[in-house]
Amino acid sequence: MTRTWARELAGWLSAAAVSIVAASAVASSPRTDLLFRDGDSLIVAMLARSVLSGQPLDWAMSSVLFLPETAMFTGIGAVVPVSANGLFAVSALVNLLALYGAIRLVAGRRREGMAPVAWSVAALAMFAVLAMTDLSASRDALDLASLHLTTTYYSATVIGTVATVGIVRRAIDSDDVRVWALLWLGAVALVSTLSNPLYAVWATIPLAIVVAGGAAAAPARRRPVPILITVLLAGTAAGLLARIPLAAWITNTGIDYVHPDQWRESVVYYAGLVVERGQSLPGSAGTLLVLALVAVAIVRTVRRGEPGARLVAAMSWAAPLVVVVGSVALGTHAARYLQPLAFAPVLVLVAAPRVWGIPARLRRSAAALTVVVLLLVGGLSIPRLAVAADRPDVDLACVTAWVDASDRTGAGQFWTVRLPKLHLADPSRLVQVDHQLNGYAWLVNRTDFDVGEVSFLVEDSQTVPWDLPPTVDPERVIDCGRYTILDFGSQALPLGPQHG
Structure with missing residues (x-):
């Protein structure tokens, strides 16, 4: 038990260090205005301040209500005595730490021959690397990973999607589907959909397809599939219904963003974003990393293995595919809808988080050294993040x-x-x-x-x-x-x- 807690603590400390390094790099890049000053990035902070002030609330929102984001930001603002920009910086760190927690859920339980903590840190580090390759100042660029550090661009939906994959993976890995798993699955689907219907496209549809496909390929594991899909769909439907009492706040249901007749223009638009991202060396490197992860995910999906591992591997490439095809089919023109291209592929690293075949003593020494180095680098990055947040205007x-x-x-x-x-x-x-x-x-x-x-x-x-x-x-x-x-x-x- 002591070793288990020590491993988990080391994982969270390492994740915190990785988060600080990533946030300081993004905040010091041309993306800094997107974090702290862009007009489109301030809604959560404005709503949180309105809630804390106690003034009457009659907000005109988009189809996204930002409920978890606002709750988190309001909580941070209530207990952390820093400026608005300081709150944005802290929020970026919390977003990344929450993503680590969701990834750790996907990695599964600790078992003999498995190293889920180490591989979860590696997956977060890979996501951080992708965020650090985002160098465009434009909110409309195909620089997707860094959007997770903002308060506005669907961080809670990212976390909810990854957490959903983790809950379903653990349910499939178990001999019996426990009630707690079903309750959490339904609750995450409900809250995520209530806040942002995009969850249905990022999580519900691709996961239902992957789970059903996995059951068809492995008939012996079919038993938990119908109830998992039913709960996922029911939670999503309940989230949509729960939006009805909040209709007065929703000034755009999202229908205005749907233009199926413009699918050709959508293809040209997104292709242009890919070309634009490829014009810089970091952007090209980030794109190649994503393609490499997707290739690994496809290989691991077709390879024989445990159902939970194949589920995660399949979601690593199926979710981006469904989102890209769906975005084009609906004629959308918004890069932020394609965020599964950034966060889903890194999940392949925790699909089967096996221990490398090196002596246990050497592994422990290497892990301890890695944690120390990460904490040192993270500590040295704190002033850089503080300077970026406190830049005079x-x-x-x-x-x-x-x-x-x-x-x-x-x-x-x-x-x-x-x-x-x-x-x-x-x-x-x-x-x-x-x-x-x-x-x-x-x-x-x-x-x-x-x-x-x-x-x-x-x-x-x-x-x-x-x-x-x-x-x-x-x-x-x-x-x-x-x-x-x-x-x-x-x-x-x-x-x-x-x-x-």
Whole structure:
């Protein structure tokens, strides 16, 4: 028992070190704005702050509700006394550690001849390497692994998908399917689908196909399959039904993203992203790593072995295949939907986590040395992560200081206003509008629009030219670097009707 706890503790410490190294590298790369400042990446932080403030909640969300992400971020914010950027950095570490926990679940129980802890750390390290090959500043690039470090791009769905594979693998490895496994399987499917219906595409559909296919190939193991698939489907369906009471918050059900007639354009779009990623050496290396893992997964699937191991190997390539084919068939144009291409292939490393044929004493010495080295490198990476999170932003500080001091309410467009809004003492002092001053109810608390009118506008290079009455001119213009504040003083600018 002591050795088991020692191994697990060593695994978690190693995973923490790997997480710090990966987060510091991504935060110091061109992806840093995606972690800390991008307008699309701030919804969870804004929602968490709204929850902590106790203000009325009337949020306009997309098809994704970010429930687990918001709960985690709110919890971190309640106990960790750091800035908003510090919370983003801590959240990145927690996301990676949670992924390690899910991978460890997939690796199965400790048995003679198996080293699930070591291989789980190796799988997380491989995922970290993929994240560190992501060097594009664009949120739309095919740099998928690093998206898991953000609060917005479906980290809970990634973890839920991997955890589902782990629960099903352990159920199949057991002689009897225990009630706890079924309860956890249903609960994970329900919560994941409730928060993000994309779980059905990433986990439910490919896993049901793989489990059913495995049962057909191995009739002797069919007995637990019907109940596992039934619980998975039932949990997913329950999650979809549980979204109905939250319909007032869901301003886009996802149907607007589906355009089957544009599948050709989708092929061209995703092919262009592949070419773009291949134009850098790290991007090419990351792509080759994924292809190599997929090739290994296919080989391990066709090779004879235990049903649980073949299940994990099959999901390592089947999930990416289903997601890519489905994304193209639906005519989508969003790289973030393809994240199984990054996290699913690394699972092949824990499909059959066997001990290498070297003496036990040498293995223990090598493991201890590896843990020490990882902790040392991780410790040395902490200052790098802190520097990236605390990088001064003079222009942002100029805007927030002016708005806080004005004691008035202004407005700005989505890509411009979200970062200053998050960092204000009172976020409602900046209202999200379109270029005609209509309320833009998208990923924002609709109570902001109750103010009815504003007296200044914030703009930057991403702002669409304003369409204002010709008689309205600002009384003064405040220069805040990349931001400009148009102060209309005593002139009130009425807000138009809301739209999503």
